[in-house]
Amino acid sequence: xxxxxxxxxxxxxxxxxxxxxxxxxxxxxxxxxxxxxxxxxxxxxxxxxxxxxxxxxxxxxxxxxxxxxxxxxxxxxxxxxxxxxxxxxxxxxxxxxxxxxxxxxxxxxxxxxxxxxxxxxxxxxxxxxxxxxxxxxxxxxxxxxxxxxxxxxxxxxxxxxxxxxxxxxxxxxxxxxxxxxxxxxxxxxxxxxxxxxxxxxxxxxxxxxxxxxxxxxxxxxxxxxxxxxxxxxxxxxxxxxxxxxxxxxxxxxxxxxxxxxxxxxxxxxxxxxxxxxxxxxxxxxxxxxxxxxxxxxxxxxxxxxxxxxxxxxxxxxxxxxxxxxxxxxxxxxxxxxxxxxxxxxxxxxxxxxxxxxxxxxxxxxxx
Amino acid sequence: xxxxxxxxxxxxxxxxxxxxxxxxxxxxxxxxxxxxxxxxxxxxxxxxxxxxxxxxxxxxxxxxxxxxxxxxxxxxxxxxxxxxxxxxxxxxxxxxxxxxxxxxxxxxxxxxxxxxxxxxxxxxxxxxxxxxxxxxxxxxxxxxxxxxxxxxxxxxxxxxxxxxxxxxxxxxxxxxxxxxxxxxxxxxxxxxxxxxxxxxxxxxxxxxxxxxxxxxxxxxxxxxxxxxxxxxxxxxxxxxxxxxxxxxxxxxxxxxxxxxxxxxxxxxxxxxxxxxxxxxxxxxxxxxxxxxxxxxxxxxxxxxxxxxxxxxxxxxxxxxxxxxxxxxxxxxxxxxxxxxxxxxxxxxxxxxxxxxxxxxxxxxxxx
Numbered sequence: 001x002x003x004x005x006x007x008x009x010x011x012x013x014x015x016x017x018x019x020x021x022x023x024x025x026x027x028x029x030x031x032x033x034x035x036x037x038x039x040x041x042x043x044x045x046x047x048x049x050x051x052x053x054x055x056x057x058x059x060x061x062x063x064x065x066x067x068x069x070x071x072x073x074x075x076x077x078x079x080x081x082x083x084x085x086x087x088x089x090x091x092x093x094x095x096x097x098x099x100x101x102x103x104x105x106x107x108x109x110x111x112x113x114x115x116x117x118x119x120x121x122x123x124x125x126x127x128x129x130x131x132x133x134x135x136x137x138x139x140x141x142x143x144x145x146x147x148x149x150x151x152x153x154x155x156x157x158x159x160x161x162x163x164x165x166x167x168x169x170x171x172x173x174x175x176x177x178x179x180x181x182x183x184x185x186x187x188x189x190x191x192x193x194x195x196x197x198x199x200x201x202x203x204x205x206x207x208x209x210x211x212x213x214x215x216x217x218x219x220x221x222x223x224x225x226x227x228x229x230x231x232x233x234x235x236x237x238x239x240x241x242x243x244x245x246x247x248x249x250x251x252x253x254x255x256x257x258x259x260x261x262x263x264x265x266x267x268x269x270x271x272x273x274x275x276x277x278x279x280x281x282x283x284x285x286x287x288x289x290x291x292x293x294x295x296x297x298x299x300x301x302x303x304x305x306x307x308x309x310x311x312x313x314x315x316x317x318x319x320x321x322x323x324x325x326x327x328x329x330x331x332x333x334x335x336x337x338x339x340x341x342x343x344x345x346x347x348x349x350x351x352x353x354x355x356x357x358x359x360x361x362x363x364x365x366x367x
Numbered sequence: 368x369x370x371x372x373x374x375x376x377x378x379x380x381x382x383x384x385x386x387x388x389x390x391x392x393x394x395x396x397x398x399x400x401x402x403x404x405x406x407x408x409x410x411x412x413x414x415x416x417x418x419x420x421x422x423x424x425x426x427x428x429x430x431x432x433x434x435x436x437x438x439x440x441x442x443x444x445x446x447x448x449x450x451x452x453x454x455x456x457x458x459x460x461x462x463x464x465x466x467x468x469x470x471x472x473x474x475x476x477x478x479x480x481x482x483x484x485x486x487x488x489x490x491x492x493x494x495x496x497x498x499x500x501x502x503x504x505x506x507x508x509x510x511x512x513x514x515x516x517x518x519x520x521x522x523x524x525x526x527x528x529x530x531x532x533x534x535x536x537x538x539x540x541x542x543x544x545x546x547x548x549x550x551x552x553x554x555x556x557x558x559x560x561x562x563x564x565x566x567x568x569x570x571x572x573x574x575x576x577x578x579x580x581x582x583x584x585x586x587x588x589x590x591x592x593x594x595x596x597x598x599x600x601x602x603x604x605x606x607x608x609x610x611x612x613x614x615x616x617x618x619x620x621x622x623x624x625x626x627x628x629x630x631x632x633x634x635x636x637x638x639x640x641x642x643x644x645x646x647x648x649x650x651x652x653x654x655x656x657x658x659x660x661x662x663x664x665x666x667x668x669x670x671x672x673x674x675x676x677x678x679x680x681x682x683x684x685x686x687x688x689x690x691x692x693x694x695x696x697x698x699x700x701x702x703x704x705x706x707x708x709x710x711x712x713x714x715x716x717x718x719x720x721x722x723x724x725x726x727x728x729x730x731x732x733x734x
Contacts, residue, residue, distance in 0.1 A: 176560060180609055192621045193543060193684040195597040202600040202618070206576035213570040230562040232612055233569040239602020242547055242621060246601065254559045254609060317560040340564070
């Protein structure tokens, strides 16, 4: 297989080889075209049972077999920027074979599993929609699913959705919500040799940081899964000059909240944590979470097919499952790779994860 | 008088006109040449009793009359950047005539008084050294006095020094020292949805800001003058991305300390304030203060000439008097203009201040 001039993907090849081939088609957000072309070509060539649609750099493939239930499986094609970690390499570490490189974990392993099964699963017990999409690793407004939900909401219709985000081939249900708030303290500028005529804005943040440092985060157990909330200052910035007491300083807080909490409740909670302090607080970004989505027939069927030993946990980070949840479609995360390795310079995926995810999903689609 | 093509200064003109002419020769730090040329030309033309030296954009003029005592009078020619406040204007406010514009206060009023008296005072009771220098409003390393102290320390020899910095025509003795310290807290980076695997560096600054906010600054009374110390965070900066717990955050503290405190003592004091906290603390900049310098014959003579009603206070901001103090030369600040107006957009000087400073210094040099 050559990935050089006109990359070609062979979905019938070994899952590790297929993952490497997908990884080696560089597709940092905004540069997904070559990979989308290769995925589209592979589906058109090898999966005659699928209707294949192309929407910019997103490829949608689906069956229309008139079955009572539709399962949607979605994976993004893009990655965060490279860290001098392409093309991929293989290594054996602690007796474990790994594929190393940008995208191996987040989430081209999942894309490879989905592409292989899209071709293979021509007689699944449900109708299937496969979505390989662009621009996930960037602002939500640029995410292809935002565009498709606007322009072609029918493409996203399903009874259950599986997102191929890395979960070490376990099931991670739902996801927490996220909210960013800019917190600004104001004072009075003055020369730093005469601070008594001013009021240092930076010092006003002392109780904010103190409350954040002492914050005891809630652990919400929903459908048996534990969502650990987090409230943090993710940035802080202030200062005018080395000899000036600044009259303004801002911190950005990020609140990650359990999916039983609405955006309104999340904002009210942060305001309560900061109650009584003289601050301006503005929500600058927010996205609700997703409930686990395990209490429906399709999800139960999925868990049964994976077997009782499959690790089952809450998804802590926000993922696109929240979009499906918002559309009324229960959704889970399931894919090869350790989510803690996503975006790291040493991003890699164990080959055993690829095999496990492939085998589990294959059982579900053959059930 | 024309300040357009080849600006000319006439030291015999009215002090307000002379100040305006000096102000209108723009001389933001690095651009002092035209003003230095005009000052040098005026001295060469109008003060045959002076030896005039030129060192880059610094002009030194001195008498050699063999008198037992030498008084040095120094003023910087440069200003901070403009705020659309040149050329200068005159206004009357609350019945008070003012000259408005960049440099009127800091410190071209003082330069005008010095230039006028340099020409006039050809028979003072002391030998005199007048220094009009460049690059005061920038890093200490670029200050012309740093260069001259290195290359021509003999130019700075004197028994008493008067710096023409704005003091509202009162005497401000000595100055506080200043020290900048970079305080860094370290943690462990993590995804902001999984903060329990990380350690938020920003939150580590909570006790730092708390201690600064609660800090009770010392007021040191030295020779009857009160130096109010100040300890502030003047900047703070940290953050990697909106979804990352940062592993590092830094704040810059500025400690302004009374002139009875050495650099070593100042650093030890800040370290004591922050004792017990897990921080890296690095001194990034420091300059010692200057004792009031009023307990010598020349200073006593100066105060006597000004009269018992002259306001006498501690200089809170660091000034070049500290350099003279370090050279063993007692030094005071004395000049027209309110020091709180220095560097402000509404920088101005009352004409009465110009007259008062001129009259007081004239009495001293005639004594």
